[in-house]
Amino acid sequence: MPDMGQESLADFRAEIADWIDRTAPASLRDRAFSEDDICWGGKRWVFTSDDQKVWLEACAERGLTAPTWPEAYGGAGFSRAQDKIFKEEMDRLRVKKPLDSFGLWMLGPALLAFGTEEQKRHFLPQITRGEVRWCQGYSEPGAGSDLASVQTRAEDMGDHWLVNGSKIWTSYADKADWIFALVRTDRDAPKHRGISFMLIDMESEGVTTKPIRLISGKSPFCETFFDNVRVPKSYGEGLSAIVGEQNRGWDVAKHLLTHEREMIGGGGSGLTGGRSVASVLADEGQDDPVIMGRAMKLGVDELAMNLTLDRYKDMAKQGGVGNASAMLKYYGTELNKARFELLMSAGGSDALAWEGPYGTLAPEWLRTKANSIEGGTSEVMLDILAKRVLELPGD
């Protein structure tokens, strides 16, 4: 759709709201909302209700699972302004989004920026229709923050790549159909060269997954192993298994990492949701100045951070925030950790059970400790800010 003026945007709002209101099943318009209600799609997805399926199909039909993607690739071709209106109306009408997936968040943007026309036409609609579920294969055991130290190698065997190695922190790898992974296709090149961004079918022989148990209990994370996995060089005409240039996969990965940090700023931090500090404090009385002092500071900092998220969203609309988005990741996750530390202190022994008077507060608290590690550690974010935003010297 072409960009619109204010008036046609008003028309657009009325029209899309009407469509949502008419189409969205009543059962999905409940305020009570759990993680399990979200459809992640994929070949093995079991719909939690018929309505979930109906709603996914209706949205996919109109490109509304990926509203800003071009219509040719299964999107709705919305402008930013339209997309904003669509989300606002979805919120207002209390409708759940039809689909969520790493394909939508991550692979899609990568293909849109780096893919061939054929790759886009082939892979993107599978994502928007919720037919194929993707997982991400970046980190490797032992590599940690140093994402570019990729050891998983893909040997050139003529018509196929032979992939060996393993990935860690692959969320929902045990539920995914395909994986987009960084693999080393040139072992002699410098570290950041010689890496390719490869698309691999999880059903290939030699791919296995193993869930990772965290200190907070079960987790969606897996280790994924590649044992002599044969990956065809092409899945068809123009459908290379590699996205972007061979050996230049690091460029694709970097692009996505920045995109991911902006996403975190875009509302994924959960700062506004969840248990209220005030409610826990009210339960426990407020006679400890140490806890009260911390709560007062946290209250100030949380509101300030929420405003900053708003401000950065506004800035992003005006042309992006670039590396400064590392601030959102760093500050937001550190603040969230502080928030849970405070909740645990305020809750006293009631908060110490795996499941107790405050529900699963304790495992949630433990889980927050990963916030400042996953998706780039706080230390990496500070390095980025120091070097690229403040331009402090590197010598």
Added chain:
Amino acid sequence: MPDMGQESLADFRAEIADWIDRTAPASLRDRAFSEDDICWGGKRWVFTSDDQKVWLEACAERGLTAPTWPEAYGGAGFSRAQDKIFKEEMDRLRVKKPLDSFGLWMLGPALLAFGTEEQKRHFLPQITRGEVRWCQGYSEPGAGSDLASVQTRAEDMGDHWLVNGSKIWTSYADKADWIFALVRTDRDAPKHRGISFMLIDMESEGVTTKPIRLISGKSPFCETFFDNVRVPKSYGEGLSAIVGEQNRGWDVAKHLLTHEREMIGGGGSGLTGGRSVASVLADEGQDDPVIMGRAMKLGVDELAMNLTLDRYKDMAKQGGVGNASAMLKYYGTELNKARFELLMSAGGSDALAWEGPYGTLAPEWLRTKANSIEGGTSEVMLDILAKRVLELPGD
């Protein structure tokens, strides 16, 4: 004196207490104690009272201005145990120490460790008798923490050195008779070589000083300039102007820096003295949980630090604490800054005046900001701890 058993130590205590009690002038045994009451000696010292002079001479006569130095150099030759008893009895009888000076703290230990027999016999008694006042010339403008980047140079002119350059942060340089300074005697050697530890008469032609005004107001600090200053290579038989080997002055300086940090642990930090946080809080009411929380934490940390100073003193008696003394410098000075930040917050607008209801609290607060800079910055202390105590890798 030889080391003694428990019984003769008891005799020693009785004897020295008796001597102090008989000798110390009553006017110097007042509890009210100000910085001005301390005698720093030197040619230009103006005694604040006859008693101050009498007490200095009586002590110097018995070597008690430098109790642990050998008798041959003006000390009393006390063992550590005897020295401790002497200090305890001085405290108990509320007697002020007769003399304080950079000569006693710093040059003395350097000469004892590195000086020639002639240097010790010549310079040390001048110090113990309070006849010559020394100042320290290490830092240079622009060098900051990098003490080894000495630019002040001493050219070999045959029978004398020709010294040019300047020093900064030379405390009381405007009141000192002599200076012990680091000067570069070999410009081609690596940074840490080529430095010599030189003794220079402040009355030499070409030496000038200029006081430094700090953000907290007047200060004892000066800049000291050397403009073609002729320093004789020798002040007499065996009396080289250089302490230790020529070009190896960095060894002397390093030795003294460690000694200095231990001194800070030895009671110079002022943590126990001064204005009580409780009293300021009591003045202002205590209804602000933020301030109360900080005060409670500070209360805990101060007591813990005081115990740590005690513990490190006990450790030092048992064989020294080495580089771990950097912890005392780092933690003590950061804590003292936190203490004054809290005092300022608790005092509100009453604390903002250069001189007001809380006396000179405001300039004292500003002055504490130098605590973590002078004598080795907090950053340098953390580097020392990381590398030499924790033995973290340097690569």
Added chain:
Amino acid sequence: MAMLIPTEDETMLRDAARGFLDDAAPVANLRANRDQGRAFDPDLWAEMVKMGWAGVLVGEDEGGSDMGFAAANILAEEMGRTLVASPFLSSAVIAASALRAAGRPAGAIASGDVTYALAVDEGPKFAPAATAMQASADGNGFRLSGTKTFVGEGTSATRILVLAKAEAGLTLFDLEADRVGLTRDKLDLVDSRDHAALTFDNVQATGEDVVGEVGQGLAALAPALRAGHAALAAELTGLSAGAFGITAAYLKERRQFGRRIGSFQALQHRAAHLWCEIEVSASTILNAGRVLDATPDEADLAVSLAKARATETANLAVREGVQMHGGIGMTDEYDMGFYMKRARVAAEWLGDYGYHAAVVARARGMAA
């Protein structure tokens, strides 16, 4: 609500202000003022008046430029950046807001003919509701007796807004500074600006002098305080940015141990963290301006949030500023000390961190 990014007009205003102040009022001016024993430069203030800054919150019908609260914040922020001393906050922001809300003429503020000071504090902490100064009934008028302290622009202002306790409750008065019985004593505070202690000895006041309603002094004061909290927070945020700018430049240029000190990772991380704090605080300033311009009566939370954040961020910025400069940062010759001293005074003025954090906490449902 308007977006949390500057409008084009706002960017132009900021650029113009910065250009003017960098030239006319660098930090060197503060040192010069101090060394000459004056709190601010009247010629500089006259220039500001000419540019319409004194009338930033005064209606155009009275000769003001009426640019609004967000604009006032921008000016305050730019002044904070180079530590500019002027009657701007007390007069153009605080007093103008009080007079305008009460429907009193404020044109003389815009024209620079008068300057105001606000006399509220009586003890070491900001606590308007606890005001004890008496305004006893005296015929149809009042007699004011008592003392005020920490009065910004207190010795130079030509008029005083003062809060006192009448029989009907707290009442805000608007008096000439030379009224009989009012004496002013300079307070020599560390920021080298104009602060005073005021003594009221049976100072006469009439109903004409009352701002708003008798007994409704806190209500009359509220719009002034909201504007003042926001603008002071903006000043502190500008101060933080100014101190940080100097520090970052020093990190890039200064060499030690054979390297630029900004290449040491420990300093890099601390600088990056500080930058984040400044960035997060900046959001609260923008927001306070937006809320004040849209719904000024509902801005209590927004302005307290801004003042709390700005206070704490400035404290960190000046502490890191001094420490990262090392010994040179401790010398009077360098500017950093002035930043530290002003940050401390501004931290206390119009409510300290705890005062404003408690406002925020109450708004969030905590019984602080």
Added chain:
Amino acid sequence: MAMLIPTEDETMLRDAARGFLDDAAPVANLRANRDQGRAFDPDLWAEMVKMGWAGVLVGEDEGGSDMGFAAANILAEEMGRTLVASPFLSSAVIAASALRAAGRPAGAIASGDVTYALAVDEGPKFAPAATAMQASADGNGFRLSGTKTFVGEGTSATRILVLAKAEAGLTLFDLEADRVGLTRDKLDLVDSRDHAALTFDNVQATGEDVVGEVGQGLAALAPALRAGHAALAAELTGLSAGAFGITAAYLKERRQFGRRIGSFQALQHRAAHLWCEIEVSASTILNAGRVLDATPDEADLAVSLAKARATETANLAVREGVQMHGGIGMTDEYDMGFYMKRARVAAEWLGDYGYHAAVVARARGMAA
């Protein structure tokens, strides 16, 4: 007072304890216990009993080893280092101190024939003085009704010390755990140790069961709490040192971006800072032991200082431990998570940071 450095005997005790525990009770044991669903290893406890640890505070005339409080702290610290779970604190330290101070026999603790739990908490925060559980008069005896929570070793202990409110005031009782009317429910807390909620439904008690005097329960409890605060603080300090040791080793060995991560200055400074915190806290543990051994009745300040410091230091040590390990530190497979979980539980047990900091503040003259 004795010097703040370990005596030769103390060093020997520490070396022996460390040697034994490194071998018999590494962190792997905690994981094994958890996976087997047991709170501690009875065979390990039997070994400790044999070595005299259960009798560390029991008189020699009763078969104890009577090594004193500083020694008990050393043992607790070494257990903290590898997160050893055992009835040591509840039984050998807390209960033994209460019984001994009250002149009751404690030989069965030393021999390992009984283990004790202390039942004080009724709400989420430690507040003995606010105890509400009733001990109503019943003939010459009492009937106890009410609930207790967060009772360490609560399901495994064979005897319970419980605080309840009689007509004459708070009273401490010493009961068998299987007395009629007492039910125990396991609490599944994050540290995978033995904690319970206890319900008392008209549980009968006689004057024989009272520790100390009726109505003087807080006095009877005081020696037990002092010893417990100190030993728990010691456990936390050992925990900090253990977590730090693992982390420092990781920093030296782990490579990223082509370097050992311990060479990054930002991590070096944070590690050095953490080391300082641990070192400063260690002084308070040594001191608490010395004061308890010299003047146990005057040890309130010393033990609260130790518990407050140790709590905060352990919190920092485990946070830095997880963060510096990165993703691997988040996995159950690694030990660091166990340190974090135990630190959290021990932070709350027997009084949190605020509780103990308030004791210190009051001792320093603040009205906290």
